[in-house]
Amino acid sequence: MILPQHMVQYTARGVLSMRTAVAIQFALNVVEPMMSGIGGGGFMMIYLAKENKIVVLDYREQAPAGAKPTMFLDAEGKPLPFRTAIQTGHAVGIPGTLKGVATALENFGTMSLAQVIEPAIELAEKGIMVNKVLAQSIVDSMYKFNDAAKQVFAPNGQPLPEGALLVQPDLAKTFRLIKERGVDVFYTGEIAQAIVEVVQARGGTMTLEDLKNYEVKFREPIRGTYRGYEIVSMPPPSSGGLTLIQMLKILEGFDIKALGHNTTQTLHLMIETMRLAYADRGKYLGDSDFVKIPFKGYFDEKYIEERRALIDWQKANPNIKAGDPWFYEGSPTCPASQLKNVFAMVNENETSQTTHYTVIDKWGNLVACTTTIEDVFGSGIMVPGYGFMLNNEMTDFDFVPGGANEVQPGKRPRSSMTPTIVFKDGKPVFSVGSPGGARIITTVMQVIMNMIDHGMSVQEAINAPRIFSSSYPTVQWEAGLPEHVKKELELRGHKIADAPRIMGSVQSIVIDLETGKIYGGADPRREGTVIGVP
Numbered sequence: 001m002i003l004p005q006h007m008v009q010y011t012a013r014g015v016l017s018m019r020t021a022v023a024i025q026f027a028l029n030v031v032e033p034m035m036s037g038i039g040g041g042g043f044m045m046i047y048l049a050k051e052n053k054i055v056v057l058d059y060r061e062q063a064p065a066g067a068k069p070t071m072f073l074d075a076e077g078k079p080l081p082f083r084t085a086i087q088t089g090h091a092v093g094i095p096g097t098l099k100g101v102a103t104a105l106e107n108f109g110t111m112s113l114a115q116v117i118e119p120a121i122e123l124a125e126k127g128i129m130v131n132k133v134l135a136q137s138i139v140d141s142m143y144k145f146n147d148a149a150k151q152v153f154a155p156n157g158q159p160l161p162e163g164a165l166l167v168q169p170d171l172a173k174t175f176r177l178i179k180e181r182g183v184d185v186f187y188t189g190e191i192a193q194a195i196v197e198v199v200q201a202r203g204g205t206m207t208l209e210d211l212k213n214y215e216v217k218f219r220e221p222i223r224g225t226y227r228g229y230e231i232v233s234m235p236p237p238s239s240g241g242l243t244l245i246q247m248l249k250i251l252e253g254f255d256i257k258a259l260g261h262n263t264t265q266t267l268h269l270m271i272e273t274m275r276l277a278y279a280d281r282g283k284y285l286g287d288s289d290f291v292k293i294p295f296k297g298y299f300d301e302k303y304i305e306e307r308r309a310l311i312d313w314q315k316a317n318p319n320i321k322a323g324d325p326w327f328y329e330g331s332p333t334c335p336a337s338q339l340k341n342v343f344a345m346v347n348e349n350e351t352s353q354t355t356h357y358t359v360i361d362k363w364g365n366l367v368a369c370t371t372t373i374e375d376v377f378g379s380g381i382m383v384p385g386y387g388f389m390l391n392n393e394m395t396d397f398d399f400v401p402g403g404a405n406e407v408q409p410g411k412r413p414r415s416s417m418t419p420t421i422v423f424k425d426g427k428p429v430f431s432v433g434s435p436g437g438a439r440i441i442t443t444v445m446q447v448i449m450n451m452i453d454h455g456m457s458v459q460e461a462i463n464a465p466r467i468f469s470s471s472y473p474t475v476q477w478e479a480g481l482p483e484h485v486k487k488e489l490e491l492r493g494h495k496i497a498d499a500p501r502i503m504g505s506v507q508s509i510v511i512d513l514e515t516g517k518i519y520g521g522a523d524p525r526r527e528g529t530v531i532g533v534p
């Protein structure tokens with residue numbers, strides 16, 4: 001797919017960081033086969049320095065034409081358990097990643113797909129060393145692996161341990177096919193055939209027609225301000241940008257800097273804000289090609305004030321419900337058809353999956369990308385003979401029909417992925433993104449606040465312990481949060497989860513406007529890395 005004519009000027013020089021970004025995606029498919037790859041989808045935010053423009057690419061997975069709103073209900077009409085649902089063929093969405101990165105490269109790249117896929121072929125053939133995260137992911141996913149996946153990740157029935165060599169000849173073969181024949185081999189050729197066969201064998205409806213019709217979409221980003229910075233983030237079908245900026249706008253009304261970092265008072269205000277925003281997210285957000293979204297009402301100052309007024313400084317509010325941003329949209333209310341059922345639908349048990357990566361080149365062109373196959377190792381289905389995992393992204397839809405995020409043919413499930421770029425005086429000053437399911441949005445928010453409110457360096461901002469709450473009363477927390485703060489939060493009516501848990505894995509790039517220097521921050525929670533090339 002080529003950009004509309006009026007955008008072609010951006011490509012005159014090409015974006016050097018794009019070839020790296022796409023090469024990273026293919027390499028990730030090899031070294032982190034449980035987190036992302038050509039069997040999945042993602043969102044890419046591209047900053048074009050010369051034009052001072054943002055381009056957003058949506059290559060989120062899409063529901064096949066045969067998908068039904070009731071497909072995650074059992075015979076009695078009850079929602080299937082998550083672990084059961086993700087292993088069905090219905091869980092697999094039409095993959096977007098390959099077409100997404102190819103589109104990005106075609107429009108902005110300085111190298112061909114055949115060139116940037118080459119290093120990943122070598123990695124897959126020569127093998128990589130299994131690290132701790134991959135080893136643990138294999139053990140945790142044995143229950144859902146099909147035979148093809150078992151042969152690669154648990155030969156002779158034994159999960160590959162940390163330090164073992166993982167060689168992926170089928171994946172190398174697939175990448176070679178793509179190198180020689182382009183994306184068509186995946187969307188209309190022999191790989192499409194193999195995908196359809198394995199998905200249908202698991203009861204899914206995906207057809208060759210579905211794959212052939214898949215389209216990458218160009219989207220307009222969500223924009224808002226926070227304490228003089230402009231926040232530019234991901235639009236629907238992600239709930240990321242709207243939820244992130246709504247939370248920041250509510251919190252802008254408090255002197256967070258004076259209240260201090262991770263103090264009881266600051267955390268109390270943040271927890272209440274998260275619950276308010278997640279209530280709205282559950283009710284109003286879904287794929288904007290299918291449901292109406294109150295884009296203006298969502299950040300309207302009066303609406304934000306109304307929501308902020310529901311926060312008691314001292315006590316947890318046990319009764320937080322979604323508000324009515326439609327009232328401030330100038331429209332009577334949300335279309336009734338979207339409101340038959342409303343869910344907070346946050347899967348509290350998700351682990352940290354998915355990957356975020358960011359690349360900048362010497363001209364300041366920036367690519368921020370969050371990429372996923374949803375659960376760790378997705379559906380557990382490897383395409384036999386082709387060596388890549390298929391996503392279970394369809395389980396990001398609500399299982400019970402009727403709400404803004406119900407399953408519909410051709411629709412994209414609501415995401416939390418939040419690649420974000422922060423601007424000051426019209427120039428980008430940092431980018432941030434993370435994996436972590438619904439915790440992505442609050443993770444990104446905490447890193448932004450750590451830098452803007454608390455003046456932390458990027459690495460300090462990433463390392464600091466995080467919290468998460470999507471509804472009253474539970475608060476999840478990371479190790480390092482002071483004991484007395486947890487006790488004081490309990491006294492305010494919050495329920496502090498029994499054990500800590502890790503949230504997200506942030507990668508960030510900072511541009512110092514004064515010196516012109518560029519810094520990176522990477523998350524130690526999952527072996528993040530910063531690399532600079534002279």
Ligand code: GLU
Pocket residue numbers: 350351352353354372374375393396414415416417434435436437438440
């Ligand atoms: N499927 C999730 C989403 O799109 C991303 C996976 C994760 O990081 O948990 O929001």
